[in-house]
Amino acid sequence: MSKGEFDIIKRYFQRQQVTDDLILGIGDDCALLEVDSGYQLAVTTDTLVSGVHFFADVDPYRLGYKSLAVNLSDLAAMGAEAKWISLAITLPSVDEGWLSEFCRGFFALADKYQVQLIGGDTTKGPLSITVTAQGVVKKNKALTRQGAKAGDIICVSGELGDGALGLAAKLEHKKLNQAHSFIDKLELTEPRLKHARLLVDHASACIDISDGLTQDLQHILTQSNCAAQIDVDRLPLSQAMRNEINLGMLSEQQAWQYGLSGGDDYELLFTVPADKFELLQVLLNKQELALYAIGKILPYQAQRSHNPQLIIEQDNQPLTLSLKGWDHFK
Numbered sequence: 001m002s003k004g005e006f007d008i009i010k011r012y013f014q015r016q017q018v019t020d021d022l023i024l025g026i027g028d029d030c031a032l033l034e035v036d037s038g039y040q041l042a043v044t045t046d047t048l049v050s051g052v053h054f055f056a057d058v059d060p061y062r063l064g065y066k067s068l069a070v071n072l073s074d075l076a077a078m079g080a081e082a083k084w085i086s087l088a089i090t091l092p093s094v095d096e097g098w099l100s101e102f103c104r105g106f107f108a109l110a111d112k113y114q115v116q117l118i119g120g121d122t123t124k125g126p127l128s129i130t131v132t133a134q135g136v137v138k139k140n141k142a143l144t145r146q147g148a149k150a151g152d153i154i155c156v157s158g159e160l161g162d163g164a165l166g167l168a169a170k171l172e173h174k175k176l177n178q179a180h181s182f183i184d185k186l187e188l189t190e191p192r193l194k195h196a197r198l199l200v201d202h203a204s205a206c207i208d209i210s211d212g213l214t215q216d217l218q219h220i221l222t223q224s225n226c227a228a229q230i231d232v233d234r235l236p237l238s239q240a241m242r243n244e245i246n247l248g249m250l251s252e253q254q255a256w257q258y259g260l261s262g263g264d265d266y267e268l269l270f271t272v273p274a275d276k277f278e279l280l281q282v283l284l285n286k287q288e289l290a291l292y293a294i295g296k297i298l299p300y301q302a303q304r305s306h307n308p309q310l311i312i313e314q315d316n317q318p319l320t321l322s323l324k325g326w327d328h329f330k
């Protein structure tokens with residue numbers, strides 16, 4: 001970037017070390033990390049582009065927060081413990097007020113989960129943010145999309161649909177009684193790293209819901225080669241969402257649509273073998289972490305094409321809903 005590049009790095013991004021497994025941090029050509037034996041490294045990257053993932057005038061605190069949150073959510077979905085992050089940021093200009101707010105949001109979340117910023121890149125151009133996050137997980141214990149088995153219970157870590165409703169409030173100016181509470185869920189999403197610590201020993205497969213429940217569940221079904229049945233009456237809807245239904249701002253069917261196919265909730269979607277479910281529920285409850293069972297995994301034979309892979313039911317009757325999740329290229 002300009003002459004100010006190193007000043008910016010020093011001023012905003014170089015911070016005190018919070019972990020002792022960082023051997024060398026910001027300031028050299030690479031960072032050096034110590035990975036304990038018996039662990040594997042989990043690595044993920046997400047890019048947020050102005051005009052695509054966020055509005056150019058979005059609150060910089062929330063942008064800093066969310067660009068880290070979506071990456072930590074991917075680590076949680078693997079059952080990993082978050083450790084280190086890198087930040088590649090492209091800025092149209094140096095706006096000190098904007099940068100310090102961005103960093104305040106970014107580090108609020110980094111500090112909460114004790115993750116260390118270890119490096120990155122700072123360039124000039126259209127606003128874009130790429131975060132790479134690294135975590136550790138015990139050898140061969142990572143939760144993938146492949147482990148679901150017939151009989152497993154399908155669960156989510158929190159209420160669904162609020163993020164998508166927040167997006168509709170912003171994008172389509174959808175009229176709602178409490179739009180701000182949905183926008184908060186969209187922009188200040190909580191990465192479910194605390195769930196991950198318990199799921200790693202009890203779940204059989206896991207994914208984070210970024211594109212919508214049905215679309216992300218489909219990834220588990222495809223990779224685990226099984227089918228699933230979901231009960232709409234068990235979809236966890238927030239009190240705020242129920243209030244909107246009661247006030248007539250939203251029909252129940254619309255709420256299901258948001259819950260089933262709305263992205264941006266960043267809740268974990270995971271499968272649990274039936275004999276492990278009760279114990280997991282007790283362990284999560286003890287830490288006041290939510291768990292909602294919404295359906296179950298079924299066997300699947302791909303050659304029987306008349307059998308849908310995902311059945312959405314109410315009162316044991318299949319529903320026909322037209323659902324779509326988010327796809328950047330469609």
Ligand code: ADP
Nearest residue numbers: 009013026027028029087088089119120121122
């Ligand atoms: P190089 O030219 O070797 O890639 P840079 O001059 O880009 O190194 O960066 C100098 C140091 O500052 C490196 O350690 C790099 O990781 C770090 N750095 C650059 N930009 C950021 C950023 N946005 N956040 C954190 N660290 C950064």
Ligand code: MG
Nearest residue numbers: 001120121122
């Ligand atoms: Mg560089």
